[in-house]
Amino acid sequence: MAFPPFATLTERADFLAAARARHRATPAFVVQARQRNAGVPGADGIRVGFTCSKKVGNAVARNRAKRRLRALARAILPAQGRAGWDYVLIGRAGTTATRDFVQMHEDLTRALNALHAPKGTAHASKTGL
Numbered sequence: 001m002a003f004p005p006f007a008t009l010t011e012r013a014d015f016l017a018a019a020r021a022r023h024r025a026t027p028a029f030v031v032q033a034r035q036r037n038a039g040v041p042g043a044d045g046i047r048v049g050f051t052c053s054k055k056v057g058n059a060v061a062r063n064r065a066k067r068r069l070r071a072l073a074r075a076i077l078p079a080q081g082r083a084g085w086d087y088v089l090i091g092r093a094g095t096t097a098t099r100d101f102v103q104m105h106e107d108l109t110r111a112l113n114a115l116h117a118p119k120g121t122a123h124a125s126k127t128g129l
Contacts, residue, residue: 006045006046006047006048006073006077006078006081007045007046007047007048008047008048008049008050009047009048009049009086009088010049014047014049014086015049015051015088017034017086018032018033018034018049018086018087018088019032019088020034021033021034021035021086022034022115023115024110024111024114024115026104026107026108026110026111027092027095027099027103027107028091028092028095028096028099028103028104028107029069029089029090029091029092029095029096029104029107029108030089030090030092031087031088031089031090031108031111031112031115032087032088032090033085033086033087033088033112033115033116034085034086035082035084035085036084036085036086038084044083044084045083045084046077046078046081046082046083046085046087047085047086047087048073048077048081048086048087048088048089049086049087049088049089050066050069050070050073050088050089050090050091051066051088051089051090051091052065052066052069052090052091052096053090053091053093055093056091056092056093056094056096056097057093057097061097062091064097065091065096065097066091068091068096068097068101068104069089069091069096071101072089072101072104072105072108073087073089073108075105076105076108076109076112080108080109080112080113081112082116089108
């Protein structure tokens with residue numbers, strides 16, 4: 001299925017830039033988010049990337065985990081994401097493929113609220129969601 005409201009990250013440099021930005025860990029995945037510079041061409045719209053390391057399992061397990069992350073992004077990011085931001089969802093071993101999908105929805109919503117909170121507020125701290 002296509003991602004009409006946002007584009008997919010494919011360049012390694014974009015993933016590395018997101019890795020240096022804000023992040024939130026949830027039981028099933030990690031969310032990294034960064035706001036792109038406004039002066040860069042193509043800086044509008046939401047971009048999202050997905051990754052799972054070999055710790056998640058073999059290729060079948062990694063692909064299943066990424067399919068669940070894509071479905072989650074499709075459901076949540078059009079409403080909760082912000083234009084001009086890059087998001088990377090990183091699968092976790094054992095839990096991305098097995099955690100209840102409703103709980104994953106709640107996890108992503110809480111993580112996005114914390115990531116978008118102004119810096120210095122309680123929601124923006126890395127200690128909790």
